[in-house]
Amino acid sequence: MIKVENLNKKFKNLHVLKDIELRIEKGEVVVIVGPSGSGKSTFLRCLNRLEEIDSGEIIFEGKSITDDKNDVNKLREKIGMVFQQFNLFPHMTVLENITLAPIKVKKMNKNEAEKVALKLLDRVGLKEKANAYPSQLSGGQKQRIAIARALAMSPDVMLFDEPTSALDPEMVGEVLEVMKQLAAEGMTMIVVTHEMGFAKEVGSRVIFMDNGKIIEQGTPKEVFDAPKHPRTKEFLRKVL
Ligand code: ADP
Ligand code: MG
Numbered sequence: 493m494i495k496v497e498n499l500n501k502k503f504k505n506l507h508v509l510k511d512i513e514l515r516i517e518k519g520e521v522v523v524i525v526g527p528s529g530s531g532k533s534t535f536l537r538c539l540n541r542l543e544e545i546d547s548g549e550i551i552f553e554g555k556s557i558t559d560d561k562n563d564v565n566k567l568r569e570k571i572g573m574v575f576q577q578f579n580l581f582p583h584m585t586v587l588e589n590i591t592l593a594p595i596k597v598k599k600m601n602k603n604e605a606e607k608v609a610l611k612l613l614d615r616v617g618l619k620e621k622a623n624a625y626p627s628q629l630s631g632g633q634k635q636r637i638a639i640a641r642a643l644a645m646s647p648d649v650m651l652f653d654e655p656t657s658a659l660d661p662e663m664v665g666e667v668l669e670v671m672k673q674l675a676a677e678g679m680t681m682i683v684v685t686h687e688m689g690f691a692k693e694v695g696s697r698v699i700f701m702d703n704g705k706i707i708e709q710g711t712p713k714e715v716f717d718a719p720k721h722p723r724t725k726e727f728l729r730k731v732l
Pocket of ligand 1: 503527530531
């Protein structure tokens, strides 16, 4: 589904991603871990071209996302993203947040978009919040709405950038629960997280990044129980 070849990304003189090579198959749940500043967020942002890359190639469902012949907006519709800070539109209700892109981008009619949105709200357990504003929701609820909003575009892959890092501890579980359910339904997911329990339980593969490189990868068991690289060992000692 995703093929990354020889990806390099710099911010001025700062070489943030170095020769990243990665293939992700449909249905995989890939968990990316690594220290702060190692390039995890930048990598996710490159995947849907929120960042321009300096060299290399990213092929999504057979199409290069950096080739201007391919409509990047069309590709982006298929790539959902959930951020640490939710990024809901504060002046819109939950229902408006979820239906905005399907109506504007997918040209879905309002009734149809609302029907889909209510189904998704039911799925994340927040049907009764359809007419609430983001400010009236808890962090965990906001993040579940953000997930529903991304799903409303029927993406083929979901990218999560530390989706629970901004949450109070008692709200982490409800968001991870929604993500686990998604994974169980077969969604292809790339998840940057420090939630090692989640990684162990639902990750099909764990990737350890350090200083712009993929240092190590394997099944959760391989990476967590028998890390090979000294940097991985050191990192896991601190977080586990
Ligand atoms: P992580 O998500 O693993 O913490 P990031 O991808 O956010 O790492 O950042 C990787 C490096 O790139 C860091 O050194 C960070 O300061 C730098 N960086 C990230 N975004 C920008 C930007 N827009 N401009 C300049 N430097 C950036
Ligand atoms: Mg980050």
